[in-house]
Amino acid sequence: MKTYAEYLALVEADLAPRLNSLGEIPRRLSEAMRYSLEAGGKRIRPVLLLAACDLMGGSLDEALPFASALEMIHTYSLIHDDLPAMDDDDLRRGRPSSHKAFGEATAILAGDGLLSAAMELMLRASAEMDSLRGVRAAHAIARRCGVTGMVAGQTVDVTEEGTAPTADKVRYIHLHKTADLLTAPMEAGFHLACANPEELACAVTYGQQLGLAFQMVDDLLDVTGDERELGKKTGIDAARGKLTWVAVRGLDGTRADAAAAAEAAKAAIAALNRDVSFFTALADQLSERTN
Amino acid sequence: MKTYAEYLALVEADLAPRLNSLGEIPRRLSEAMRYSLEAGGKRIRPVLLLAACDLMGGSLDEALPFASALEMIHTYSLIHDDLPAMDDDDLRRGRPSSHKAFGEATAILAGDGLLSAAMELMLRASAEMDSLRGVRAAHAIARRCGVTGMVAGQTVDVTEEGTAPTADKVRYIHLHKTADLLTAPMEAGFHLACANPEELACAVTYGQQLGLAFQMVDDLLDVTGDERELGKKTGIDAARGKLTWVAVRGLDGTRADAAAAAEAAKAAIAALNRDVSFFTALADQLSERTN
Numbered sequence: 001m002k003t004y005a006e007y008l009a010l011v012e013a014d015l016a017p018r019l020n021s022l023g024e025i026p027r028r029l030s031e032a033m034r035y036s037l038e039a040g041g042k043r044i045r046p047v048l049l050l051a052a053c054d055l056m057g058g059s060l061d062e063a064l065p066f067a068s069a070l071e072m073i074h075t076y077s078l079i080h081d082d083l084p085a086m087d088d089d090d091l092r093r094g095r096p097s098s099h100k101a102f103g104e105a106t107a108i109l110a111g112d113g114l115l116s117a118a119m120e121l122m123l124r125a126s127a128e129m130d131s132l133r134g135v136r137a138a139h140a141i142a143r144r145c146g147v148t149g150m151v152a153g154q155t156v157d158v159t160e161e162g163t164a165p166t167a168d169k170v171r172y173i174h175l176h177k178t179a180d181l182l183t184a185p186m187e188a189g190f191h192l193a194c195a196n197p198e199e200l201a202c203a204v205t206y207g208q209q210l211g212l213a214f215q216m217v218d219d220l221l222d223v224t225g226d227e228r229e230l231g232k233k234t235g236i237d238a239a240r241g242k243l244t245w246v247a248v249r250g251l252d253g254t255r256a257d258a259a260a261a262a263e264a265a266k267a268a269i270a271a272l273n274r275d276v277s278f279f280t281a282l283a284d285q286l287s288e289r290t291n
Numbered sequence: 292m293k294t295y296a297e298y299l300a301l302v303e304a305d306l307a308p309r310l311n312s313l314g315e316i317p318r319r320l321s322e323a324m325r326y327s328l329e330a331g332g333k334r335i336r337p338v339l340l341l342a343a344c345d346l347m348g349g350s351l352d353e354a355l356p357f358a359s360a361l362e363m364i365h366t367y368s369l370i371h372d373d374l375p376a377m378d379d380d381d382l383r384r385g386r387p388s389s390h391k392a393f394g395e396a397t398a399i400l401a402g403d404g405l406l407s408a409a410m411e412l413m414l415r416a417s418a419e420m421d422s423l424r425g426v427r428a429a430h431a432i433a434r435r436c437g438v439t440g441m442v443a444g445q446t447v448d449v450t451e452e453g454t455a456p457t458a459d460k461v462r463y464i465h466l467h468k469t470a471d472l473l474t475a476p477m478e479a480g481f482h483l484a485c486a487n488p489e490e491l492a493c494a495v496t497y498g499q500q501l502g503l504a505f506q507m508v509d510d511l512l513d514v515t516g517d518e519r520e521l522g523k524k525t526g527i528d529a530a531r532g533k534l535t536w537v538a539v540r541g542l543d544g545t546r547a548d549a550a551a552a553a554e555a556a557k558a559a560i561a562a563l564n565r566d567v568s569f570f571t572a573l574a575d576q577l578s579e580r581t582n
Binding site: 022025029117124126152158 | 404
């Protein structure tokens, strides 16, 4: 196993060349996709995919196109989420959001392009393999980001804005809007390493619980976080009538639930009886983070 | 080989159940996706995929998920294309367009959802096959609808609006915005039937030339067509400063070029030395159509 920084370096070096490998992309489209893709962030999803594949003895070279594809999917979801008709955010990571920098039409197309590019990259890589492990990994990612996964979570997040928050509704949004895209890299990495169904079940539980902890902390930071440290405004969720875990469980309840979800994640991955220190440390870091 | 009506009936019966087979989709999202998917149209792309697979001796049962997926991709592109920031069309096939019926946020998500669902369906079907023929078909579709294909064509169509039309620019837009999505079903159907590279090359040329003829006639009908027969307003392209073949070659030149493209399509498919009457008849119908 490598360190977070080492996996991150692999991802950062892969993203732009991987996108360019698809061929001649119109300049305006390519610029808009790269603007958002290169805006940085923690790259948790692709790093997690590489680490998951590595943990189970798979090949990092084989995992890289899937890791970069997953970051493209995450990026497309942010671009579309920021659009005026959706969350109407002018800033993303301290820079103008895509539609502010390139206009709405190009932002819509850049999002469509990143999702399409991600699928194309995974399919190209899968077509070059000698087994169906690539297809299984790509299928897991497509399902988690699709109409019963992330897009479902986004839809309920948008359509239920301003309605009374209930634990069931918030949990559905958190599971699909956030946790599905942290479960996807665990599943995909395990599929690429040809893990068995029992091992896959541990990976899925780890991803889901990590995702729930991650989103609960996100909800907390929107109330208690430091705007400068976060690089974004706080108090946004309440102002918009977003359904958050804090609205259902309060600050102390949310802190306790986030810690419990992180513990559940660690217990699930520990059941593999491998050196899972990377994954336990990540669960601790994400559930105790301040930005 | 079956008739167009018979392939069409297979597609119509498959679309909604195939989408529903993905699981529990949030009601608003599901309604918006089905509203656009069930709006009808000629279903040329999925019919072509079934016919292409059938011509080369492949299985129609295996081809159906790919056919429905391709129609979902075509439908997503129409929903996003109609958005106010893009072509700003309030009507589609005589009914309010998606964003008029469901609001912009849901329309954006319905488009994202249809593209995601298409990829998920193709990957699920591919994972159940005993060879990589499904992956190759899905990869061909992803490439033709992606950042060097349809999304590239859409981008140039939008960003070059109002600039001086040249044959090179219009040809690029027609090839990618339109012809790529008619080439995709030919390639995918042939891959599913395990066709060889020489046969694939014939299929690609047929799809591209059919697509060019189709779009040239579309450009013609926007000038000369009957609004009632077309079910949409004419004169839109000129009013918007769209780059069309008519602007480059005039009415007579466009008529001649469309006929030549249809002949090139027929010659390419005839080279297969099979009973290609379905494909030659389709080329004639599309290049001589009045709606």
